[in-house]
Amino acid sequence: MKRVLLTITGKVQGVCFRRYCQSKALEFGLTGFAKNLDNGAVSVLLQGGSAAVDRFILWSNEGSPQSQVDNVLVEEDEADDIYLDFSIL
Structure with missing residues (x-):
């Protein structure tokens, strides 16, 4: 994972x-x-299969139809929390 x-x-x-x-x-x-x-950015935590995470990262560089993505910073996350779904916070 x-x-x-x-x-x-x-x-x-x-x-x-x-x-x-x-x-x-x-x-x-x-x-x-x-x-x-608060600074106008969006934070996204992802967990799952490596190929699926990589596909999401590629998509995030384009974003939604009305968005304009300037930069996507990717950091490895080593927390222990387990998410059972994908939520909007």
Whole structure:
């Protein structure tokens, strides 16, 4: 299982970005969450199969139809929490 924390910057709030994240995560069989950050970015925690996580990361560079992604920072996450679904926080 692969687990990463993404910080996505650009025009990613107010454009249904988190909802699209949830849809893609469910499509790829991933769990975790997406939440808005105070600085205008979106934080996404993903866990699941390595190939599925990598597919999500590729998708996140494009984002939702109305978003404009400037940067996707990918960090390995080693926390022990287990997520059973993908939530919008």
